[in-house]
Amino acid sequence: MHVSATLELIKENCIRGKRADLKEAVNAALAEGIGAKDIMMRGLIPAMATVGEKYASGEFFLPEMMIAARAVSEAMEMLKPHLVASGYEKRGKVAVGTVAGDFHDIGKNIVKAMLEGGGYEVVDLGVDTPAEKFIAAVQNDAVQAVLLSSLITISMANMRLTIQALDRAGVRQSVIVGVGGAPVTQRFADEIGADFYSPDAFGAVEKCNALLAQRA
């Protein structure tokens, strides 16, 4: 099969979330001699971007996005040994967490799935995350971005406190800080000194792509 046809098949299976067909197509591509990096950069990541766009535009709903993200994540796992062997590094490393006082994880998990589909390594700090855990992620896991989620107004204050704590720990300038969640707005993000706000998961990936590229 022609390289572009193979990659098109990979993309198609990603977008439709067909896990078994995707694995088969990835194996076929490797057997054809297509490099793991090409499969990822020209197949999986653009496919997940398409899924993200469809989700953001309202064409795709949560289950369609989740099944595609799972398929891409499994395909990435298949490619990992090949990528390691060829010395390829992930696009970046990002910590995600719902801030202290808030136990909602749906939005945070959607962002995590989209980031992984976008080629990022994600450190999931969970829910009710104290500022110290975000600081530790920067210091110990060398993340380049931290994304803070909040679904209830009362926990939004902890977004501000988390950013202040990152500052006091001397690591604020070394990371990009993004915020999101139902009550969060661009105005609030500006007020608390976040680097970006995104109203949806796909936007968060795009902002990470753009801001990390600027720093590279």
Add this chain to the structure above:
Amino acid sequence: MTPKERVMTALRRGQPDMVPWVEGSMEEEIQIRIMDGRTDYTPGELCRALGMDGFGYNFPAAGGAVASQSHTAATSLKDTWYHPGNVTFQFSPPWIARMGIDATTGRTYIKEGLLTSRDSLSLFDEFLPDPNHPARYEQVAKWIEQYREDYAVFAGIRLGTSSTFEGMGLEAFSLAMYEDPGLVKEIHRRFSEWSAQVVEHVNKLDVDFIWVYDDMADTRAPWVSPAMYEEFIQPYQMMVASRIGKPWVFHSDGNLLPILDNLLQLGMSAIHPNQPAAVDINQVKQKYGDRVCLIGNIDLDYTLTRGTEEEVEREVRDRIEKVGKGGGYIISSANSITNYCKLENIRAMAKAVEKYRRYDG
């Protein structure tokens, strides 16, 4: 008009003497703060403190639950359901999930859904009480008799959808829709079958209407597409909805617009809470106001929690003038009065409702 007549008129999309105010939920701590630290108030006293026209959620013991206090130490979920430890008018099923509790606030939250496989279906027997056990219905009937006065009293139930989402977790729900669709349907069917039996008993209670709580959307969109809704959710919701024998309110946070035409086939009287971040209530009124009463839209994300008293007044006035026009509107927070609302803003809401609510000016 009595408060009850006011609410029931609005639920029928009529125009009462004044715009009614009813909350679907009010956390107990802020109730106590509204009552200046008292815990022995009745639901009617709380209504009068703010000018609200109905009640139906949970209240501190208020003396009425003393008879059941001995049961609150029981670890069994079923026993707590049969013998509630506080005054309640709610009939939602217990969570089939691993729960956590925040040490600071005491709020419970779902750590992880437990309904993830065919084997896990046995948990329904373990967690769900017998829907035909008389204890809770008899207890609530006594509380209604004791507290109803001339307020509109509602009972809370679920159609089973949010229990399905919570019991499975959204990720497992999403994946199972593709890989084991029968499991999703079976889980929803079991919750709905339970609720359908519950609602037969609730119909017999002296409640005026029923408030159904089934979150199924975020601010962007419903969690399922219209086609998924029709296949995986609507048939089971209908199992319960078709048995509801009173006017009823459907509550889901978020933007329901992509599935609202389908949803309205269930036959509810009203939609709540019409979250400002998710929908433009004026557009909803314009498009659906002749089919369904609208409740809510006073913003919890900002106005009631972080806004000024002036902003609260402006918002209340705007909603009463625009959405209340011609009737079919009940003012309410979107989505509830939480402990983290500013007390002065709740009082400002009460003041503004009183100032602007009359239809005859």
